[in-house]
Amino acid sequence: MNDQEAFAIAVEEAKISYKEGGVPIGAALVSRDGKLLGRGHNMRVQKGSAIHHGETAALENSGRLPASAYRGATMYTTTGACILYGVSRVVIGENNTFLGGEAYLKQRGIEVVNMQSKECQDLMEQFIKEKPEVWNEDIGEEERVHSKEKK
Amino acid sequence: MNDQEAFAIAVEEAKISYKEGGVPIGAALVSRDGKLLGRGHNMRVQKGSAIHHGETAALENSGRLPASAYRGATMYTTTGACILYGVSRVVIGENNTFLGGEAYLKQRGIEVVNMQSKECQDLMEQFIKEKPEVWNEDIGEEERVHSKEKK
Numbered sequence: 001m002n003d004q005e006a007f008a009i010a011v012e013e014a015k016i017s018y019k020e021g022g023v024p025i026g027a028a029l030v031s032r033d034g035k036l037l038g039r040g041h042n043m044r045v046q047k048g049s050a051i052h053h054g055e056t057a058a059l060e061n062s063g064r065l066p067a068s069a070y071r072g073a074t075m076y077t078t079t080g081a082c083i084l085y086g087v088s089r090v091v092i093g094e095n096n097t098f099l100g101g102e103a104y105l106k107q108r109g110i111e112v113v114n115m116q117s118k119e120c121q122d123l124m125e126q127f128i129k130e131k132p133e134v135w136n137e138d139i140g141e142e143e144r145v146h147s148k149e150k151k
Numbered sequence: 152m153n154d155q156e157a158f159a160i161a162v163e164e165a166k167i168s169y170k171e172g173g174v175p176i177g178a179a180l181v182s183r184d185g186k187l188l189g190r191g192h193n194m195r196v197q198k199g200s201a202i203h204h205g206e207t208a209a210l211e212n213s214g215r216l217p218a219s220a221y222r223g224a225t226m227y228t229t230t231g232a233c234i235l236y237g238v239s240r241v242v243i244g245e246n247n248t249f250l251g252g253e254a255y256l257k258q259r260g261i262e263v264v265n266m267q268s269k270e271c272q273d274l275m276e277q278f279i280k281e282k283p284e285v286w287n288e289d290i291g292e293e294e295r296v297h298s299k300e301k302k
Contacts, residue, residue, distance in 0.1 A: 003242060003264070006242070007242055007244070007266055007268075010242075010244065011244065011268070011270060011271065014244075014271065014274055015274070018274060018277075018278060023278065023285060023286065023289050024274045024275060024278050025275075032239070042289070044215060044285065044288065044289050045285060048214055048215045049211060049215070050210045050211055050213060050214065050215060050216065051202060051203075051207045051210050051211045052202075056202045056207075059201045059202050060200060060201055060202045062201060063199055063201065064195060064199045064200070064201060065201065070239075071239060072239050072240075073239060073240070074239065074240040074241065074242060075240070075241045075242070076241075076242040076243075077241065077242070077243050077244065078243070078244035078245075078268070078271040078274070078275075079243065079244055079245060079246075079271055079272075079275050088183070088221075088222060088223050088224060088225065089223075089224070089225040089226070090225065090226045090227075090228065091154060091157070091158055091161075091225060091226070091227040091228070092227075092228050092229070092230065093158070093161065093162065093165075093228065093229035093230055094229075094230060095230075113154070115158055117158075117162070117229070119162060120162065120165065120229040120230055121230075123165055123166070123169060123175045123229070124175060124176075124229075124230050126169075127169060127174065127175050134174060134195065134196060135174065137195070138174050138193065138195050138204075
C-alpha cells in the first residue's frame with residue numbers, strides 16, 4: 001500500500017465519522033512493508049471518548065502488537081497529529097524503570113513532580129521480572145528499561 | 152483531595168492491574184479544585200489495548216469533558232508519563248485547521264509529511280462551522296483553530 005492509498009483510507013475514516021455526527025478526523029497505521037495494521041476515526045461523540053482520537057483509534061484497532069511492528073510504520077491522519085489534553089501538572093510515582101515524556105511535558109510548561117515511590121518501583125521491577133515480554137511490548141522500542149541492579 | 156490521596160488512588164489502580172495480570176501502571180486525574188475526575192490503569196493485557204495506558208485510561212474514564220476541565224488539572228501516574236509508540240513516520244492531511252504536535256514529532260526524529268489536502272481542510276471547516284462546541288471540546292485549550300477567512 002502506497003501513501004496515496006493509505007491516506008485515502010484515513011480520509012474515508014474521517015468521512016465515516018462525519019456521517020456519524022462525530023469529529024471528522026480519520027487515520028490509518030501502515031507497517032513498513034506497506035500492510036494496513038489498523039484504521040479508525042475520532043470517537044469523542046460516538047463513544048463519549050476522550051482518548052479515541054484519529055491516530056489512537058487506528059492504534060487501538062491495530063490491536064496488541066510487539067514494539068517491532070511500530071518501527072518503520074507510518075501513521076496517516078487527516079488533520080493535525082498528537083494528543084494534548086491541556087493538563088497542567090503531572091505527578092509520577094518514579095522514573096527509574098521508565099523514562100517517560102518528562103522532558104516533553106516540562107518543555108510544554110507542564111509541572112512534573114516525582115514522588116520517588118519505592119512501592120511503585122518495586123511493583124514495576126517485580127512485574128518486569130515476571131513478564132518481560134509484556135513490558136517490552138508495552139514500552140515500545142524507543143524506551144529503555146533502566147536496569148537498576150539490586151545489590 | 153491532596154497529592155498524597157490522589158497518588159494513593161493511582162497506586163491502588165496499579166495494584167489492581169497487577170492482580171489482573173496486567174501492566175501495573177495506574178493513574179488518577181484530579182481537577183484543579185481537588186475533585187477526582189477519573190482513575191484507571193494500563194489495559195494492554197486485559198483489553199488487548201494499545202492505547203489504554205495508565206494516564207489515557209484515567210482520561211477515558213473521566214469521560215467527555217470540556218477543555219476547561221483539564222486546565223489546572225493534575226495527572227497522577229505511578230510510573231513514567233507519556234505515550235510513545237515508536238511509529239517512524241506520520242502523514243497528515245493538512246495542518247491549517249489544527250496545528251498538532253508536528254514540532255514534537257520532528258524533534259523525536261519522526262518524519263512528518265503534509266499532504267496539504269483541500270478535501271481534509273474543507274471537511275474540518277464544515278464540521279467546525281456546524282459544531283464548534285464539539286471541536287473546542289476536542290482540541291482542548293492549548294490548541295487554537297487557525298481561522299482561515301474564506302474570501
